[in-house]
Amino acid sequence: MVPDGLPCGCGSRGCWEQYASGRALRRYGRERAAADPVLGKRLLELNEGVADTITGSQITQAAEEGDPLALAVYDELADWLGRGLADLASLFDPGVFVLGGGVSDSGALLLDPVAKAFEKYLIGGVHRPRADVVLATLGSSAGIVGAGDLARQH
Numbered sequence: 001m002v003p004d005g006l007p008c009g010c011g012s013r014g015c016w017e018q019y020a021s022g023r024a025l026r027r028y029g030r031e032r033a034a035a036d037p038v039l040g041k042r043l044l045e046l047n048e049g050v051a052d053t054i055t056g057s058q059i060t061q062a063a064e065e066g067d068p069l070a071l072a073v074y075d076e077l078a079d080w081l082g083r084g085l086a087d088l089a090s091l092f093d094p095g096v097f098v099l100g101g102g103v104s105d106s107g108a109l110l111l112d113p114v115a116k117a118f119e120k121y122l123i124g125g126v127h128r129p130r131a132d133v134v135l136a137t138l139g140s141s142a143g144i145v146g147a148g149d150l151a152r153q154h
């Protein structure tokens with residue numbers, strides 16, 4: 001997604017996962033709260049004044065309370081998610097995107113801005129069928145339940 005971007009666990013740089021994941025959500029929250037403690041007041045309050053260890057659920061709680069910094073963090077994450085989904089849609093034109101993993105536990109807080117970003121970045125959006133963007137029914141457990149199911153079949 002980002003030439004010479006952040007290093008990734010896969011050995012490459014600038015991978016989507018570094019910008020649109022639960023880990024990215026925490027990083028955005030920690031960086032923004034540290035950079036602007038006034039705007040980050042609520043997040044810092046929730047984590048006893050420490051920016052470095054702010055958790056995803058603290059960001060979610062603050063966003064649900066309407067905290068501007070936490071909502072901006074969600075918007076940044078959603079923008080990257082929507083951008084990547086638009087790229088995938090321009091290649092594959094799927095009927096639906098199902099978001100799983102840790103970020104999917106955020107519900108509408110994530111889904112609404114992701115859908116907006118997806119539309120913003122989708123090339124030729126008025127001429128192609130619009131994919132639905134939904135959350136995985138099993139949320140952050142989808143991967144482990146799938147792995148368990150696969151093991152059961154063998």
Ligand SMILES: [Zn+2]
Nearest residue numbers: 008010012015
């Ligand atoms: Zn990677």
